[in-house]
Amino acid sequence: MATPKQLQPWAYQPQERAAALEAGLTQYFTGRPCKYGHVAMRSSSSGTCIECAKKHQKQNLEKRLEKNFVFAAYRDWETDRKSVV
Numbered sequence: 813m814a815t816p817k818q819l820q821p822w823a824y825q826p827q828e829r830a831a832a833l834e835a836g837l838t839q840y841f842t843g844r845p846c847k848y849g850h851v852a853m854r855s856s857s858s859g860t861c862i863e864c865a866k867k868h869q870k871q872n873l874e875k876r877l878e879k880n881f882v883f884a885a886y887r888d889w890e891t892d893r894k895s896v897v
């Protein structure tokens with residue numbers, strides 16, 4: 813019977829991640845799907861699936877734009893500024 817600690821994602825790939833860290837790589841690949849089914853590169857620093865990280869980043873950005881109108885206005889201004897140059 814698996815304990816909760818053994819079910820942590822890094823428990824399944826200690827060698828790959830350790831090897832990636834040793835080689836100084838920022839990402840590594842296991843070929844196994846993450847808990848949301850992505851077969852993608854993983855971050856060496858956290859072991860997080862890159863696709864999941866992108867998804868979280870997008871969700872956080874949307875939440876931030878929704879709740880913080882100053883940030884939303886700054887982002888619009890920044891986009892306009894970049895399109896001019």
Ligand SMILES: [Zn+2]
Pocket residue numbers: 846847848849850861862863864865
């Ligand atoms: Zn994932």
